[in-house]
Amino acid sequence: MDTLIQQVVSGLATGGIYGSLALALVMIYQATEVVNYAQGQMAVFSTYLAWSMLNAGLPYWVAFAATLAIAFVGGLLLERILIRPVENAPVLTIVIVCIGLLVILNSVSGWIYSYIQKPFPSPFSSRPIQVGNIYFGAHDLGALGVTLVLLAALYAFFRFTTLGLAMRAAAQNPVSSRLCGIRVGWMLAVGWGLAAMVGAVGGMMVAPVVFLDPNMMSGILIYAFASATLGGFTSPGGAVLGGLIVGVIENLVGTYVSFIGTELKLTVALALILIVLLVRPSGLFGRATVHRV
């Protein structure tokens, strides 16, 4: 019984990591209908900037806030400068541009910071919390908490502010939005900025666990996709929940289904994606898209 609970707890911890990156992916998709393959790398690069600031001596939360601001502006600029020229090109062209961005960011991170992994500090204590025979990591709980706070803030932003409303309108119906005076182009840019910010938070929460190196997010990206698929690409809350579920399932299957064991853990995650896509493509919480003829 203890093993079960411990594995669930560990799974929730890992799942929180997946969920935060999945949140960023879903955000960009909702705002721009583009799956940004460079999302993970943008998060890594932001985390490296945070690392530089921390190394220079800034206190943690100052560096944290500064990184969020830089990430927001960076994401916004990337959309305006890089994506704007190909906005009307076929969707695959945009995908290739995103891939180009991914490769550039990865290479530049490696060049500036070298490929050796760096420890990244956590704002939460590193002593484990013990409840009976079960151990919780303070950082895992903290990171999950931060993700949930972020989620709530985003929800409030989209629901209750004018800007949020304008962004939703721009994503749903660009033509009518323009007629209402909404600068659709800039709404896309803000969408990218917000997603970059969310990604940066994810990166800074993940780095203390998996260590900072240019390829930090590659492994996680896969699980993030699984999480977003499970939860639904149109539902931010679903993405986070999807992450938690994926984390737990991954651990439980690895422990209790012996022929899979730990050698096929990744395959399990992917089988999950396939099953969800076949049975319910819009995910557990997403809205099914209806194509008008």
Next chain:
Amino acid sequence: MVKRGFLLTLVLAVALAAASSAPAQTPGVTANEIKIGNTNPYSGPASAYGTIGKAIAAYFKKVNDEGGVNGHKINFITYDDAYSPPKAVEMVRKLVEQDQVAALFQTLGTPTNTAIHKYVNQQKVPHLFVATGATKWNDPKSFPWTMGWQPNYQTEGRTYAAYILKNIPDAKIGILYQNDDYGKDYRKGLLDGLGEAAKKMVVLEQTYEVTDPTIDSQIVNLKNSGANVFFNVTIPKFAVQAIKKAHDIGWKPTHFLNNVSSSLATVLKPAGLDASKGLITSLYMKEVTDPQWKNDKGFQDWVAFMKKYYPDGALDDQSNAFGYTAAQAMTQVLKQCGTDFSRENILKQAENLKNVEFPMLLPGIKVNTSPTDHAPIEQEQLAKFDGERWVLFGDLLEAVKKQ
């Protein structure tokens, strides 16, 4: 008109190409230069090891600044193979057929070297001091041109097995290993060393992939299996997690950590020096972040070299000392060649290292090679972490030769 012009160009191109593709007499050697070829993963999943190539390049620059080897400068040509076997094949073919290097040196990675293994032996190119611990490079009968470098993983595994059999007769062993060649080689060494006892002693094995974000779940399983000995075959990133998690969940086995992750600064410190107390590993090099070598001349020379020739290189990255030492070995081989840098003589001299000591190897370790012994470093020593540094104990162990 266009067609005629086109045909003319074609003829010229053929003529030019034919003229330029005559192979040199002594490939890679001119009156004042020797070409040494290498591939390293400068990009991709194993890019952390790319610093080895850079350290080697820096060392050869130092050698050249000091006059080169017997009047010849070393021209070190290195390409990125991104740890991908087909790319390694392409780049090595480029080195051998286009750049016409005299020898290949410190090509990195097991799958990449496996891909070129047959080819370089067919082409009779010295394939020296490959940067991988797999056991198969020491096979001069079938692959006479290939030579390993570091003590191989199986040997290390057997060393730990011998210790366990002697000191922990009631051991219940849990193994965590990376699901690839490297992990499996270590595991094989341990199981072979345990022999019959393996069936009784090994209670649980867990694997992980390099793409896994965490291995917490595996550690939990290992603890719950009741194991009191933990054989930890993980790369630094996961070794930290393993040590930390085991400590956090209150699991205190006799913990054997593979040499690959024995770095104080990159692994033990982030995991927690307290959590790392009692760890046992096997060393053959001086650990660069270990304070006991602070006043050691060999260590100080290395630091001076890094500061002057590779200032971008991290002083707490063991890979940089690894590359440095390997480059010293290559330089030694070239020095022994005199003025004959033909491929045959380079191989001959590589097989002729007798009791050579290198400053960053543990004191007492001597490098020996012969036409039947293609494993240069075969000695290592066990060390235990006391909370501050690796304390060497026991004797310098010879590799337990497989029959």
Next chain:
Amino acid sequence: MPRTWTWGLAAIALVIALVLPLSLSNFHLFQFSQVYIYAIALLGLNILTGYNGQISLGHGAFYAIGAYTTAIMIDQWSVPYGWTIPVAGVLCLVVGFLFGIPALRLEGLYLALATFALALAVPQILKYFEHWTGGSQGIVLGKPNPPWGLPINPDQWLYFLTLGILVVLLVLAANLLRGRTGRAVVAIRDNAIAAQSMGVNTALYKSLTFGVSAAYTGVAGALSAVTVAYVAPDSFDVFLSITFLVGIVIGGLASISGAIFGALFIQFVPNLAQDISKAAPWAIYGVFLIVFMYAMPRGIVGTVRLALARRLRRRAEPAAAPAGSPR
């Protein structure tokens, strides 16, 4: 573009390709063999994604299946490599078709995700079935000698072999896509519902297209096992699938010749980038990608087609205007 032009250019290209071995070193021939192999794989992907509109980010999986089929057949049963190539093709045809059936339910992003998942699973699955695949150690093969005692070296033989298979598959694809089948395939991409109401069996065509596309890529994989003489799970990671996608977009979606340009790009531009900058070669590659996409959003062949179409239209206009325009 007028048919005669196309055939003329193709003939010139073929002549160049046949003459190259006279002037290229074995190493360069090896590189060009890789180009032809990639071109076959890209052709496969383009049939599915360019012509039929089904996005696949997982074609690396079929490449791997083809490669391992060849490797296992040679390694375990000593089958001559020549026979392994069609077997790989047929096996991938079946697997692709079977994968295409559930894929019918998925559109755009979701299909991309499903195929992405497939690509990611491949290395782990390959490692799992160690007994057949050699696990992470991979399988080492021998390089084949030219048959019938031909007076050429192995690299030249492999060059002509891959070139020959490429030409055959190119012609096959061209014929397939030019006739009724091709029109049905493209119609499904442009407007599946309209196509269905016109009587096209969309389900069958989509699955078949998946199968054919997989077969092409499988043949490419088989050939790569023969030329590189080694297969290992590390060679077939997700980046391979992404590289294929890059290749067809750069070359030009829905174009046959685009496969060759795309193949040249993915083979040589990374090397070029490494020559330009040792420190951050992939950054240079990324810049190349982005610049290419800005300059030629429809790929090389797509952009050339557009430019030609505009010129032809402009030439036609002055003749039309005086006759028809009311003043």
